[in-house]
Amino acid sequence: MIKPTDSALTASRLNESTKMIFHRRWVRVVDNFFQSRWKGLSVAIPYVWLVIFFLIPFFIVLKISFAESLIASPPFSSLFEWSEDAALKMTLIFDNFAYLWEDDLYVKTYLNSVKISTISTILCLLIGYPMAYAIVRASGTMKYLLLLMVILPFWTSFLLRVYAWMGILADQGTLNSFLIWAGVIDQPIRMMYSEFAVYIGIVYSYLPFMILPLYANLEKLDLTLHEAASDLGAHPITVFFTVTLPLTIPGIIAGGLLVFIPATGEFVIPDLLGGGNVLMIGRVLYDEFNSNHDWPVAAAVAIALLILLVIPMMLYQHAQSRQINN
């Protein structure tokens, strides 16, 4: 009775184990292939991309920033020249950077850009945090509907949406017409071409970049921690400030930088909604390049902006690596 069952079992086991070995060998072959070639390639592709589309253009801009403006084509001097004794001579001109520092306009513009993007970031946080919190707490279908509504604006052109705001905020625009119709005001309020309009534009455009990382962070948060805190006698407000807020700092930093960095260099919004009244570095750069045709100064403005933004970017990197370590 026992023997045939036993041998049958052994046979099937043997069969299984040969299959396993065969299977493993194949896995190893495929694995090795991927490890030796594809792994290298898959790492190389983003690096190649970065070098071609980021590093090389960056060095070109850097090179131009050290050149001198000329009326020529291209409209700047060359860094490298062959001198008479056939030696390569490099001329670095720091005048552009000195000019940025000496001329009040640039320093003021940089400071104003940082001010506007800082305030916008704080506004985005104050509006976005409760929204992200509400989305996380919403149930089932409602949650995805709300999340979709946050992402939905990305389906239309950014430029178009800023134009829409022009229509809303203009003297004869939707908002003023409505307020006059409602009898709140007699005269249209001037909203366009002011910092107010720029704030509206930036906060509106970058709000999703604040909400999404906060949502991801809040979603992961263990709700029993809230219960534990309230069980220990903490009022809901205390629970928020002692448990929820500290545990969502990574999300706040990520969202903050995703808003702050692009907002600082923003060009379209201050140009369309701020007009000539709002000084922001993106517009100055555009004017320098397009109206003054001073490529070297424009390049210097860009480099200075990059340096200004590298600090928050490094902070972001640091925060991310800390989050990964945790």
Added chain:
Amino acid sequence: MKPYSPNSPRQSLLRSEVEPLLEVRGISCNYDLERAVFDLSLTVHRGEQVCLLGPSGCGKTTVLRAIAGFHPILTGSILINDQQVSAVNNMVPPEARRVGMVFQDHALFPHLTVRENIAAGLAQLSAGLRGESVGEMLERMGLSHHADRYPHELSGGQQQRVALARALAPKPLLLLMDEPFSSLDQELREHMGQEVSDMLKESGTTCVMVTHDQNDAFALGDKVGVMSEGAIVQWDTPYNLYHQPQTHFVADFIGNGVFINGQCEDKKQVNTSLGMLQSDIALDWSNDADIEVLLRPDDVVYDPDGSIIAKVTRRAFKGAQIMYTLRTLDGVKLLALFPSHANFGIGDEVRVRLDVDHLVVFEQNSTVD
């Protein structure tokens, strides 16, 4: 505020020890829109440690969460220390209940150190008193060397201790524990169960624990309520649950055992395929009633002169004892716990006798309670 009652807390110590601290009066709760708890009542006295035991999905955690104030109730009321904390549409928030909870996965604050975790419930104390209280707790739990570590740097047992210390530090009226040992491995589990039980007894802490593990329940509970489908089936001491289960479900759920069919011969005897069984008390069945008798593994005794002959179909070595699954010649399955020296292999024939001092009898096919 409250009218005078003879059971008010301002009574003598003797009185207060038998006084109910927690009263759950006929509560019902929903879970995910479905009724999970049906008209459940229980009373826990001061200094008592009780346990709700049941399979997953029986509603035991919902009861615990209702007591803690995390879950609304649809009928009935909950009183802690004579104060109504839960009624229909009227809940005292969890932070005002003076209840300490130990959560299933501990729910330690990951951004706070052990010291800060334990101090979390002591916000209303001055810094000095708080430090003293935390220090005392750290020492009591043997955590002094880990005070400045973060929860993720601790082992499971240490995390368990921190969770307990955090819940006990604000001196709650009532301690609630939701499967507190489920994340620990078996050995540590038994050890912690014993340790926690000793500590709670020593400090006279009133405690309600919820578990699906009967060993945990027996280690900690003075009284154990076995729950099934949103109701307490039996509320009793661990000893009685094992030896005098009142329903088929409890008999099946607690401990090992098999049911054998038989007929009631007269009020004192049951006729089974394994012979006549004597009952120590009068049986509440009519003659010839079809009934089933519970046989625990320790009721089946190894005896070379025994009248029942059975074949070993399975064996599980447990050190001092071996648990055998036997099949009699009539095909009746039995579980038997023999001393380790009664060593048999699968297929061997053994002789046993039944040594049942208290018959546990149910109506046949009463599997649905």
